[in-house]
Each structure stands twice: as C-alpha cells, then as structure tokens.
Amino acid sequence: MNAVALVLTVFVACAVEAVEALTIVLAAGLTREWRSTFQGMAVALAVLAVVVAVVGPALTLFPLGVLRLAVGALLAVFGLQWLRKAILRASGYRGLHDEAGIYQRQVAAARAATAGGRHGVHDWYAFTLSFKGVLLEGLEVVFIAITFGSNQGSIGLAAVGAAAAVLVVAAIGVAARAPLARVPENSMKFAVGVMLTSFGVFWGAEGAGVSWPGHDAALLVLIPVIALAAVGYTLLLRTARAAGPAGPGSPPRAAASTRRVTSGEGS
C-alpha cells in the first residue's frame, strides 16, 4: 500500500472520530464553561500521548509476522463491527448517526447537571464530559493510526494522517462553533468499515502465513469485493424491510426508530 493510501485511510477514519469528539467538546464548552472543558481535553490528550509513547515503540519489538497476525485479527474484528453498524444504519434497521441530535442531548444534559468543582477544576461536569469524549474517541484514532502504521512500518506517516484529520476538524469546528452535522458521517463510516475489514483480512491472513496472489495488489480486489458484499447486504436488508411485515412483538417503526436515535449511538 503506498503512502497516499495509508494517509488517506487514516485521515478519513480519524476525521469521523474527531467529528464525534468535537460535538462533545462543543456541548461542554458552549453550555458550561470553556476553561474546565479545555482542561478535560488537555488531560485526555496527555493520556493519549502516553498511550502512543508506550504502545508505539513496543509494537516495533514484535516480529512482523506476529504483528500482522495479531493486528490483522484485531482490525478485522473491529472493522466487522463498524461495517455491521454501518449496514444496519444504511438499511434502516438502526437510526442514522445524527450529530445535531447527539449535540442537543448533550447540551440538555449539561444544562441540567449541577455546578461544582473538584481537584482544582472549576466545573467538574464540563471537565469529565470533555475528558471522556476526547479520550474515548481519541483511543479509536490512536488504535487506527498505530495498527495501520505499524503494519506498514510507518507509524509517523499514519500519525500525520491522524493529526491532519484532528486539526482540520478542529479548525472547521472553531470556525463554525457548531457540531459538524453536514459531514456525510454515515457514508464515511461505511467506507471506513470496508477499509478496516479489508486491511484486517489482508494482514491477518498474511500473518497466518498466506501468500496473497499479486501480493499488495490483492488489496485492489479485496477492497471492492468487501465493499460490493456490504452494499449487497444493505440492499437485501432494505428490500426485506420494505417487503416484510413486522413480526409479533416488534415495535412500530416510528417508535423503534425514535428509540434507536435517543438511545445513543457508538461508532
């Protein structure tokens, strides 16, 4: 895989996570106070930096075959989870990831929470909301950047893609001062799910000892095949959903979709 593909894949995957972190930070900062929000963000970034500093060099100690097997397996499982959710969303079985809706719920919760400080932080709620949001979304950024970078022997290049995504999203967020609801997040998640699964399968099989026909060029077949299968599953589920009556005990569609949207959505 060339450098451009590596940077682009990491960039898109990390941009999705950065958009989600931005929504939480904006909700905390605009409704509570910016100082505690930035403190939470800074502590989360420091924790992430420690994770990168410890895990990154440690990965280079493993033989490449072992690394590809372990990282490939993790990526394939992780990608399968993303792809499954993306297909369920695209086919209407799960509510679309709605950044504006999530923002409104975070704002309502932030307004309802009581004020109060701890450990030198003026607003503990804003601090913890920002800390958790940045840490959890940041862990996904770190996971993707490290797994892709270590397998390609260029963690630095993957870090460039991840950092560029975070900076671009942060810059747009600062300019807009609103959640980036118009980013085609669901389509991006679908594409990222395909890429994570494809690279996971490629590296996992290589780590298990397989020699791919055409070597790296096999990815040019593997990625479209997995993408086509995912689109096929989506179309099948859409057709089944449109044609099939609700089974016994199934909630009405409107109520079900409302519940899905309000229950909070992960990646």
Added chain:
Amino acid sequence: MSRWIRSFGMFWYDFIVGDDWRGAAVVAVALAGTALLVHAAGLNPWWLLPLCVLAALGWSLRRATAGKG
C-alpha cells in the same frame, strides 16, 4: 481493584468486539484454520478468511434483523 480490572476489560471488549461476539469468534477460528492449512498441509488458502468474514457479517446481520420489520 478487581472491579477496575473488570471495567477495563469490558471497555476493551466493547471497543473491539462490540455487540456481536460471534464475528470475533469466526475471525479467530478462520485465522487458526488458515494457519493450520498453511503450516500443516502446505496449502495457500488465501480465500478462506475473506469468505469466513463475509459469511460472519451476513450471519450477524441476519441475527440483528431477525423478527424486525
């Protein structure tokens, strides 16, 4: 301490595996089968993991949508 370790483990399980553990199980079994075929039988089963992953995806989607209109 044990509660913290449990929470830590649950976080990583949810982070990597998510809602359906069966997908992870299929990937693990397929990788073990691939390694076995390569090293014990001298084959090159490059097709096994992609097939299993796509089948696992279909199976998981079927389970997730069963009985829902």
